[in-house]
Amino acid sequence: MHKTELIVALDTDSLKSAEGMIEKLKGQVKYFKVGSVLFTAEGPAAVDLVHKHDGKVFLDLKFHDIPNTVKGAVKHAAAMGVYSVSLHLSGGADMLKACAELEKRPKLWGITILTSFDEYTLFRSGFRGGIDKTVKLLAAIGLENGADGVVCSPLEAHRLKAIHGADLKLITPGIRPAALGDDQKRAVTPAQAKAAGADFIVVGRPIIAAKDPAAAVEAILEDLK
Numbered sequence: 001m002h003k004t005e006l007i008v009a010l011d012t013d014s015l016k017s018a019e020g021m022i023e024k025l026k027g028q029v030k031y032f033k034v035g036s037v038l039f040t041a042e043g044p045a046a047v048d049l050v051h052k053h054d055g056k057v058f059l060d061l062k063f064h065d066i067p068n069t070v071k072g073a074v075k076h077a078a079a080m081g082v083y084s085v086s087l088h089l090s091g092g093a094d095m096l097k098a099c100a101e102l103e104k105r106p107k108l109w110g111i112t113i114l115t116s117f118d119e120y121t122l123f124r125s126g127f128r129g130g131i132d133k134t135v136k137l138l139a140a141i142g143l144e145n146g147a148d149g150v151v152c153s154p155l156e157a158h159r160l161k162a163i164h165g166a167d168l169k170l171i172t173p174g175i176r177p178a179a180l181g182d183d184q185k186r187a188v189t190p191a192q193a194k195a196a197g198a199d200f201i202v203v204g205r206p207i208i209a210a211k212d213p214a215a216a217v218e219a220i221l222e223d224l225k
C-alpha cells in the first residue's frame with residue numbers, strides 16, 4: 001500500500017512553544033505545518049526553526065489574491081526553502097499558472113473546500129454545486145494549471161484518486177483519532193484517510209493539545225501502518 005506521511009500542524013503562538021513541540025516529537029515527525037497563527041506571530045523565524053531541527057515545512061498561508069501578488073508570495077516562500085505552500089484553488093487558473101511557471105518553487109498544494117465546511121456553510125458562501133462537485137471541479141482546475149497536490153477532506157479523497165489516478169497527491173486535514181466534537185465537520189481517523197488514498201495527513205490539536213504529544217503521534221503512526 002502507498003505511504004501516508006504525517007504533517008504536524010504547529011498551531012502555536014510562539015517560537016518557544018513551537019520549539020518545545022518539535023523537541024517533544026524529535027525522531028518521530030519529519031513534516032511540520034507553519035500556518036497563519038504561528039507565521040503571523042513570529043514570521044519567517046518559524047520556518048527557520050523547523051529547518052534548524054531538520055524538518056520540512058508546509059507553509060500553509062492559503063494564498064488567495066491576484067496572480068501577480070500570489071506569485072510574489074510564492075517566490076519569497078521559495079527563498080525560505082519551504083517544501084510546500086497552500087493556495088486556494090478558487091483563486092483561479094491564472095493565479096495557479098503564474099505560480100507554477102516560477103523556476104524554483106515549492107510544491108503548490110491547492111485548497112479545495114475547507115474541512116470545517118459542511119453543505120450548509122458551503123451553500124451560505126454562495127457555492128451552489130454541493131461539496132462533492134465543487135471539490136472535483138476545483139481539483140481539476142488545480143491539476144490543469146500546475147498544482148502539485150490537492151488539499152481536501154478524506155471523504156472526497158477516494159473519488160479524486162479514482163478520477164485522477166495515483167499521481168495526484170492528496171493532502172488531508174480533518175483527522176481525528178477519536179471524535180473530539182470541534183470545528184472539523186468532515187473528520188475521519190488516520191487509517192480511514194490512508195485507505196481513502198491520502199498521501200499526507202495534517203494533524204494539529206489531537207497532537208499539540210494532547211497531554212503526551214509523542215504518544216499521540218505514536219498512536220497515529222501505528223494507525224497508519
Ligand code: C5P
Binds near residue numbers: 060113173203206
Ligand atoms: O487542529 P486540527 O487537526 O484541526 O488542525 C488542522 C490544520 O489543518 C489547521 O492548521 C488548519 O488550518 C489546517 N487546514 C484545514 N483544512 C484545510 C486546510 C488546512 O483544517 N482545508
